[in-house]
Amino acid sequence: MHLKDIIELVDGTPLNPEVDMNIKIRGGCGADLMSDVLASIQPKAVLLTGLTNPQVVRTSQIAEIRAIIFVRGKQPQAETLKIATQENMPLITSPFGMFELCGRLHRAGLPSFESHVPTE
Amino acid sequence: MCPPNRTPTEQEVHGRRGRPITDHDANEINRVEELAYDLKVREVMTADVRTANPEMPLSKVLDILRTNRISGLPVVEDDKLVGVLSLEDIVRALQKNDLSAPTGQYMTREAVTVASYESIVEAIRTFTERQLGRLPVIDENQNLVGMITKGDITRGILVALQKDYKIEEVRRYRASHLFEDIISDRTTLVLRYTIKAGDFTQGGQASSYIKRALLRLGADPQITRRCSIAVYEAEMNLIIHTTNGGILKLEVEPHRITMSTSDDGPGMADTEIVFQPGYSTATEHVREMGFGAGMGLVNMKRCVDEIKLESAVGKGSKLVMRIFIPDQTVGVSRNGKNDEPSTNH
Numbered sequence: 001m002h003l004k005d006i007i008e009l010v011d012g013t014p015l016n017p018e019v020d021m022n023i024k025i026r027g028g029c030g031a032d033l034m035s036d037v038l039a040s041i042q043p044k045a046v047l048l049t050g051l052t053n054p055q056v057v058r059t060s061q062i063a064e065i066r067a068i069i070f071v072r073g074k075q076p077q078a079e080t081l082k083i084a085t086q087e088n089m090p091l092i093t094s095p096f097g098m099f100e101l102c103g104r105l106h107r108a109g110l111p112s113f114e115s116h117v118p119t120e
Numbered sequence: 121m122c123p124p125n126r127t128p129t130e131q132e133v134h135g136r137r138g139r140p141i142t143d144h145d146a147n148e149i150n151r152v153e154e155l156a157y158d159l160k161v162r163e164v165m166t167a168d169v170r171t172a173n174p175e176m177p178l179s180k181v182l183d184i185l186r187t188n189r190i191s192g193l194p195v196v197e198d199d200k201l202v203g204v205l206s207l208e209d210i211v212r213a214l215q216k217n218d219l220s221a222p223t224g225q226y227m228t229r230e231a232v233t234v235a236s237y238e239s240i241v242e243a244i245r246t247f248t249e250r251q252l253g254r255l256p257v258i259d260e261n262q263n264l265v266g267m268i269t270k271g272d273i274t275r276g277i278l279v280a281l282q283k284d285y286k287i288e289e290v291r292r293y294r295a296s297h298l299f300e301d302i303i304s305d306r307t308t309l310v311l312r313y314t315i316k317a318g319d320f321t322q323g324g325q326a327s328s329y330i331k332r333a334l335l336r337l338g339a340d341p342q343i344t345r346r347c348s349i350a351v352y353e354a355e356m357n358l359i360i361h362t363t364n365g366g367i368l369k370l371e372v373e374p375h376r377i378t379m380s381t382s383d384d385g386p387g388m389a390d391t392e393i394v395f396q397p398g399y400s401t402a403t404e405h406v407r408e409m410g411f412g413a414g415m416g417l418v419n420m421k422r423c424v425d426e427i428k429l430e431s432a433v434g435k436g437s438k439l440v441m442r443i444f445i446p447d448q449t450v451g452v453s454r455n456g457k458n459d460e461p462s463t464n465h
Contacts, residue, residue: 002157022157022239035415038349039422051410055356058324059410062331062352064345079321087328 001025001110003067003090006046009104010069012092015076016085023090025066027113030102034059041065045113048101052076057084057091066090071098155277161243162236164276165257165266171196172205174224178213181205181223194256194264195227201256201264203227233258236265240273296338299374309337309372315358315381317365320409326368327352337372343443346423347377350441353416354381357439360406362386366436377443379424384436391429395421 003023007014014021029041030048034055037047043064049056050071057080060068067090070076076084076091084091094101106112172181172193181193185207192206205227213219213226234243234255243255247270257266299307311333313326331348335341351368358366358381366383393399395417402412421427424441431437 020158022154024153032410033413033415034410035353035413035419038353039415039419043345049410053409054321055323055409055411058328059352062324062327062348 001108003046005108006067006069006105006110007092009108010092010094010096010101012069012094015091015093016081019085019088019090021090023066025110027111028102028105029065029112029114030098031114037063037065040114040117042113042115046105046110048098048105050074050098052080054080054083056080057087057089060089061087067092069094069101071096071101152277152281155280156241156244157239159240159276159280160236161234161238161240161257161268162265164240164272165236165268166272167266169194169264169267171264172223172227173197174202174222174227176223177220178205178210178223178226179219182210182219185210192254194231194267195223196264199263201231201233201258201262203229204231204256231256234268235259240268240276243268243273244270292336292338295333295336298337307373311370311372313355313368315355315365315368317359317362319359319365323356323359324352327355330370333370334372334377339377339445343377343445347379347443350420350423350443351379353420354379354439354441356411357381357416358383360402360411362436375445377445378440379442380438380440382436382438385434387433387436388431389433391431394429 001024003021003025006012006025007021024044025046026044027042027046028048029037029045031037031040032050034051037059041047041063044066046067046069047056047060047063047065048069048071052070052074054077056068056076059065068084070091070093073093073095075093081091083089096104170184170188170190170193172184172195174195174197184193185191192204194201195203195205203224205223209226209228210219213221218226232246232250232252232255234246234257236257236259246252246255254267254269256264257268259265298309311330313329315326316322327348330351331344334344334347339347347370351370355368358368362383363385364383366381369378369380369382371378371380388394396414397418398414400412400414402414406412417427417429420439420441423443425444426440426442428440429437430439
């Protein structure tokens with residue numbers, strides 16, 4: 001799914017439109033715990049999160065996430081925006097909450113890129 | 121006689137649109153696909169184009185087509201595109217023996233165009249939908265600025281791919297030959313980073329550098345990913361839990377990668393409990409930033425082949441993690457340990 005289509009689906013506002021938004025997103029992940037992101041996600045996903053600190057961008061970079069959507073209209077800290085732009089990571093803010101956003105994207109056919117926790 | 125038995129072609133099986141693209145294919149064609157969106161029409165079009173004007177007699181246009189071996193011309197009046205004239209239009213005029221007529225009388229008005237600032241994927245779409253071979257390119261003011269053909273697109277993509285390939289390839293070539301070009305009994309590349317306690321703003325930068333370095337050294341993407349996640353968690357631990365920060369060190373050898381951190385305190389009494397999922401001593405402040413869920417060391421352990429933690433209260437901690445690379449070259453393949461369950465979509 002193209003990032004442009006995703007932005008439309010979530011009523012999103014790109015926060016650093018100078019970075020390349022012409023990218024493809026293969027799946028999604030919603031998390032506020034960065035360790036969860038690192039533990040469970042596969043590359044080329046979009047991350048839905050309520051966190052706005054610079055670590056979100058760094059974590060995303062390490063986890064090979066392609067774009068970040070902030071839930072509930074949150075605005076990132078200035079430093080977050082700076083690092084994201086520098087690292088070519090698209091940031092988008094959406095007025096909707098986490099559940100609504102996950103639902104919208106999943107319904108539109110975006111698969112979950114969160115891997116299951118192995119049952120022991 | 122019966123026709124020989126042969127496997128039907130993909131087009132026969134799946135029709136003109138071809139077979140549905142699987143995830144595997146999508147992975148393969150990804151860069152080209154990306155380029156279809158990255159490259160703009162103006163970057164691949166032919167800017168220096170022949171044009172006709174509406175008053176020009178058709179015989180003259182035919183001459184231009186013939187000498188340039190092309191099959192159509194955009195028709196321009198005061199820089200604005202007013203139509204296109206193709207060989208087909210000329211044939212219509214020929215049937216009426218009317219080659220002296222002005223171009224304006226036979227040209228196709230309302231030509232299908234593509235804008236110079238669009239991605240080439242837009243042009244590809246138009247080519248396919250309208251079954252056309254060439255399109256006039258116009259700018260924001262509807263002025264004709266060039267022509268684009270399917271050939272231009274193919275050439276543009278090939279050039280871009282080659283450029284991409286060259287830049288990263290040169291860097292990668294230089295870096296990945298390090299271990300072959302420098303001869304010793306045991307060559308190790310050591311990268312050291314000083315990590316400051318509490319410095320959340322810079323947090324993760326060292327891991328970013330490490331990731332880039334490993335890819336340039338030619339490490340397998342899967343190994344790079346495992347390594348990056350492990351050092352990132354370790355780097356965050358230095359930032360979150362140490363008194364004075366510490367040193368993050370990466371040692372790359374052809375057969376293994378060693379990641380280690382060392383700090384001078386506060387240290388911990390129990391080095392086993394910290395491996396329990398969910399065990400955490402992180403403050404509320406740290407948790408608010410999305411860390412401190414008690415998964416750090418669990419994650420690290422999952423990503424590496426060997427992990428060793430030594431610590432003493434009041435003295436500090438030392439963490440050593442190793443990933444082994446089986447066939448003596450940095451990267452290439454992994455040793456069976458997988459940090460991701462199979463794709464579940």
